[in-house]
Every structure is written in C-alpha cells, then in structure tokens.
Amino acid sequence: MTLTHLSPSARQPRACRGVQGNGPHTAGTQKSGHCLTHPGEQGRSCSLPRNQHHTLQGVGVCRCPISAYPQYEDAGTPQSLATTKCAHSDLKLPPYTNFSHTIDDHKAKRTSPMKPNDLPSTTPWTMARRAARMNPSVIREILKVAEKPGIISFAGGLPSSKTFPVAEFTAACAQVLGKDAQAALQYASSEGFAPLREMVAARLPWDVDPAQVLITTGSQQGLDLVAKILIDADSRVLVETPTYLGALQAFTPMEPEIVSVASDDEGVDVADLASKVGSGASKARFLYVLPNFQNPTGRTMTEARRAALVAKAAELGLPLVEDNPYGDLWFDTPPPAPLTARNPEGSIYLGSFSKVLAPGLRLGFVVAPKAMYPKLLQAKQAADLHSPGFNQRMITEVMQGGFLDRHIPTIRALYKSQRDAMLAALKKDMPADVTWNSPDGGMFLWARLPEGMNAQELLPLAVDKGVAFVPGAAFYNDHGDPRTMRLSFVTPDGDEIRKGVAALAAAIAEQRKV
Numbered sequence: 001m002t003l004t005h006l007s008p009s010a011r012q013p014r015a016c017r018g019v020q021g022n023g024p025h026t027a028g029t030q031k032s033g034h035c036l037t038h039p040g041e042q043g044r045s046c047s048l049p050r051n052q053h054h055t056l057q058g059v060g061v062c063r064c065p066i067s068a069y070p071q072y073e074d075a076g077t078p079q080s081l082a083t084t085k086c087a088h089s090d091l092k093l094p095p096y097t098n099f100s101h102t103i104d105d106h107k108a109k110r111t112s113p114m115k116p117n118d119l120p121s122t123t124p125w126t127m128a129r130r131a132a133r134m135n136p137s138v139i140r141e142i143l144k145v146a147e148k149p150g151i152i153s154f155a156g157g158l159p160s161s162k163t164f165p166v167a168e169f170t171a172a173c174a175q176v177l178g179k180d181a182q183a184a185l186q187y188a189s190s191e192g193f194a195p196l197r198e199m200v201a202a203r204l205p206w207d208v209d210p211a212q213v214l215i216t217t218g219s220q221q222g223l224d225l226v227a228k229i230l231i232d233a234d235s236r237v238l239v240e241t242p243t244y245l246g247a248l249q250a251f252t253p254m255e256p257e258i259v260s261v262a263s264d265d266e267g268v269d270v271a272d273l274a275s276k277v278g279s280g281a282s283k284a285r286f287l288y289v290l291p292n293f294q295n296p297t298g299r300t301m302t303e304a305r306r307a308a309l310v311a312k313a314a315e316l317g318l319p320l321v322e323d324n325p326y327g328d329l330w331f332d333t334p335p336p337a338p339l340t341a342r343n344p345e346g347s348i349y350l351g352s353f354s355k356v357l358a359p360g361l362r363l364g365f366v367v368a369p370k371a372m373y374p375k376l377l378q379a380k381q382a383a384d385l386h387s388p389g390f391n392q393r394m395i396t397e398v399m400q401g402g403f404l405d406r407h408i409p410t411i412r413a414l415y416k417s418q419r420d421a422m423l424a425a426l427k428k429d430m431p432a433d434v435t436w437n438s439p440d441g442g443m444f445l446w447a448r449l450p451e452g453m454n455a456q457e458l459l460p461l462a463v464d465k466g467v468a469f470v471p472g473a474a475f476y477n478d479h480g481d482p483r484t485m486r487l488s489f490v491t492p493d494g495d496e497i498r499k500g501v502a503a504l505a506a507a508i509a510e511q512r513k514v
C-alpha cells in the first residue's frame with residue numbers, strides 16, 4: 001500500500017495541549033498518561049504511552065488510536081483501520097517522514113480519500129500520477145531534527161567538513177575568474193567541461209573515451225536521467241536489499257515495478273537475481289547496484305561475487321547501473337575492480353565529486369556506452385541544460401597536478417579513525433545482543449537491534465537523549481528489517497561518536513523497559 005502525502009511539510013503540527021494533569025509537554029518530558037490533543041472520537045482519550053501515540057515536537061512515531069478512525073482510502077483502495085497501528089506505519093517510507101501530521105490529517109483522510117490529485121478543491125491544478133509517487137526523503141526529514149543544537153548525528157551521509165579543501169578552492173576561484181571568467185559565467189555545453197571529462201576518463205580503471213563521460217549535477221542527477229531514459233510505467237527494475245534511498249526516490253516517479261534481489265554480506269545473490277529478472281515485456285530493465293562501501297550497509301561486494309554477477313548479468317542480457325560514490329574511500333586495501341570495467345557495454349557507471357571534494361558543488365558524472373549516451377544527453381538538456389560551468393572549472397583547477405591523489409588519503413585516514421572510534425564505542429557500550437558490521441571504507445556502519453526491538457520506535461527516544469540515526473527500514477523497497485539502523489561515522493568527531501554511542505545505548509536500555 002502506498003499512501004500519498006502530497007505536502008506534509010506544509011501542514012503545521014498542532015502542539016500537544018498536555019498530558020492529563022501534567023500540563024503541556026514537550027518531547028522528553030511526558031512520562032506517561034493521556035494525550036488531550038489526540039483524543040479518540042466520542043471523547044475517548046488516547047491511552048497509549050508516550051512515543052507510541054503521535055508525533056511529538058516533530059520527532060516520533062505515529063501510533064494514533066486509529067480505531068477511532070474506521071476507514072479512509074489510499075489512492076482508491078478502502079483501508080480498514082481497525083488495527084492497533086496508525087496507517088502511517090504502513091507507509092513504505094517510515095512514518096517519521098510525516099513529522100507534522102496530526103489527528104486532523106487522519107480525519108481528513110477519513111472524510112476525503114487520498115487521491116493522486118489530493119489538493120484543495122479550490123485549486124485549478126491537477127497533479128500528474130508520478131507526483132503522487134513522490135515522497136519526502138526520510139533522511140532529509142531526520143536531518144532537520146539532527147541539525148538541532150545538541151543532537152549528535154549519525155543520521156546524515158554528510159562528508160566531514162574538515163575534508164573540504166577550502167584553501168585550494170579559494171585559489172581556484174581566483175584562477176578561474178582571473179583567466180576564464182567570461183566562459184565560466186556563460187552557458188556551456190551539456191556534456192560538460194571538456195578538460196574535466198578528460199580527467200574523469202583518465203582516472204577510471206578501464207578504457208574510457210572522454211566522449212562517454214557526461215558531467216551531471218551530482219550523481220543523484222545521473223540516477224534521475226537513467227530513470228527517465230530506461231524506465232516506463234510498470235517496467236521492472238531490480239535493486240539490492242537494502243539499497244540507496246535516493247535511487248528509490250529517483251526511480252519511483254517513473255512508476256516502475258521495483259523488485260528487491262536478496263543480498264548478503266558479499267553483495268547481490270546471483271541465483272536470486274536470475275529468478276527475478278523476468279522475461280519478455282516484464283524483463284527487468286536493469287539492476288541498480290552499489291558494490292563499494294554500500295549506502296546504507298557499508299558492505300563491499302567480493303571479487304568472486306562481482307565476477308559471478310557480471311557473468312550472470314551478461315548471460316541474462318541484464319544491464320547494470322553501477323553507483324560508486326564511495327569507492328575511493330577505502331581504509332586498508334582498495335576494493336576489487338568496478339563491475340563496469342568487466343563489461344563496459346553492458347553497464348552505466350555513476351561517480352561523484354561529493355565525497356572526495358565537496359558535495360556543495362553538486363557535481364558528478366555518468367559513463368555510458370556510446371549507444372546510450374545521446375539519450376542521456378537529451379535527458380540532461382531537458383533537466384538543466386548543463387551543470388554549472390563555473391563549478392566544473394573550479395574542480396578542474398583544483399584537480400590539476402594530481403591533487404586528488406594527495407587529498408583522498410587524508411580523507412581515508414580521518415574516516416578510518418572515526419570508524420575505529422565508533423567500533424570501539426559500540427563494543428564498550430552496546431548490550432551483547434546488538435550486532436554491527438565493520439566496513440572497510442566509506443561512511444556507514446550497519447547495526448541490528450535485538451529481537452523484538454524496532455529502530456523506528458527507538459529513534460524518538462534516541463533523539464530525546466541527544467543522538468540521531470536513520471532506521472534501516474527506510475532503505476528497503478519492501479519488507480524492511482525493523483531492527484536495522486544506519487550509523488554514519490564521518491560527521492561527528494571522535495568525542496561526539498563516543499557520547500552519541502553512549503546515548504544510543506541508553507535509549508536502547510530505556511526502550512527495553514517500555
């Protein structure tokens with residue numbers, strides 16, 4: 001079931017008026033009792049304890065007493081609410097995406113079914129079907145909370161700002177404006193700045209013609225362009241389990257049938273891939289795959305699995321879309337060669353400058369087989385004509401003389417020390433039944449709560465204690481594992497990591513008591 005929330009952020013949360021006998025509460029102060037803001041109908045009070053009944057101060061899991069709201073429709077499907085959970089918990093994207101929904105939203109759904117064009121009847125606008133498929137990014141919503149003062153954030157995939165080469169960019173800015181200002185500030189070619197395309201091609205470990213390189217506005221735009229040229233409504237698209245949420249966001253508006261392929265610590269399960277690829281009109285258009293230091297799990301596909309995957313994909317005639325923003329951020333040994341290097345004609349490769357230089361420049365690239373390139377280029381022209389020429393020149397200037405070869409090792413060293421700090425803190429503070437992996441690079445670690453616990457429900461407790469993370473369920477196309485959590489170790493420093501892990505352990509201990 002997909003519920004449509006066209007603009008939840010536009011809705012203002014109603015402040016809770018208080019706990020019976022205790023006056024108004026804020027997140028963290030209500031210990032138990034009845035919420036008067038969210039009464040059931042016929043004056044029945046919500047009797048569920050805190051964090052189980054509604055969104056508090058923008059953080060929390062909705063557990064409204066929905067038996068009071070017997071029925072509404074989602075995009076035409078009558079949905080019985082005679083269950084113990086708020087219907088929002090059925091959202092593919094977890095309920096904390098809807099920070100600001102209120103009891104009024106539930107009433108609105110009951111009386112006015114959610115439809116793709118769920119706008120006030122006074123507007124003349126009709127929404128496209130694909131707009132109803134768009135959802136706010138869970139992570140961006142959590143980041144709004146995590147950015148509040150005092151919160152230690154393991155939530156964002158934000159590179160450490162300590163790694164941004166500010167002095168080099170300052171010098172490059174002067175250089176670009178000094179020698180090339182007119183061109184840098186003018187419209188430019190959609191393919192990208194030629195010297196930058198050449199540098200990208202030269203850095204890749206297989207034979208790439210710069211004519212195959214398309215500079216994009218972040219690799220996120222690469223995902224959007226790929227979706228536009230390869231996905232029709234109902235096309236099957238295969239993804240890993242779990243996978244990058246931003247890719248699901250880019251693919252979903254094209255109305256695909258997204259199918260998850262089983263994956264383990266070594267990567268995609270090749271036998272399961274073969275069983276899910278389909279045939280004829282329902283044959284999958286591509287497999288989207290992140291072999292290196294995957295977002296969200298931090299796992300890396302082994303050499304054996306890469307070889308098996310590329311061979312099976314070639315045998316099945318299944319194209320691969322390989323996303324590799326983290327590949328340079330290895331800690332001890334480089335990961336095995338990219339999938340695309342093994343079958344360039346059967347793969348589209350996406351890369352990014354966000355994790356090795358600075359995400360604020362919004363630059364990435366796509367390397368495509370020559371036959372695919374013109375369509376990607378046309379999609380790019382429609383999207384934004386070209387990526388900022390000024391930024392492309394700045395990056396080119398910074399990269400002159402092998403800068404990345406000196407700079408990237410410093411990022412690796414920093415992130416490795418922070419991963420080690422997180423591993424040590426987890427070992428020290430976590431109960432024995434919490435598990436986690438030890439990634440060989442990248443920015444994320446994947447942890448799992450004990451049987452019976454739920455990361456979404458843990459999040460508001462953790463935020464109360466001053467730490468945020470992303471519940472892992474957000475990264476599954478379907479059947480998310482509610483016990484999983486993505487923990488980023490790159491944004492906070494070592495001390496904050498230690499405090500944050502201690503706070504997380506305290507939240508887990510508290511959730512066990514509830």
Ligand SMILES: Cc1ncc(COP(=O)(O)O)c(C=O)c1O
Pocket residue numbers: 157217218219220221244246290295323325351352353354359362363364
């Ligand atoms: C797997 C993956 N792909 C793509 C992106 C988008 O990166 P950007 O658009 O900054 O290049 C991200 C960002 O975190 C990511 O984790």
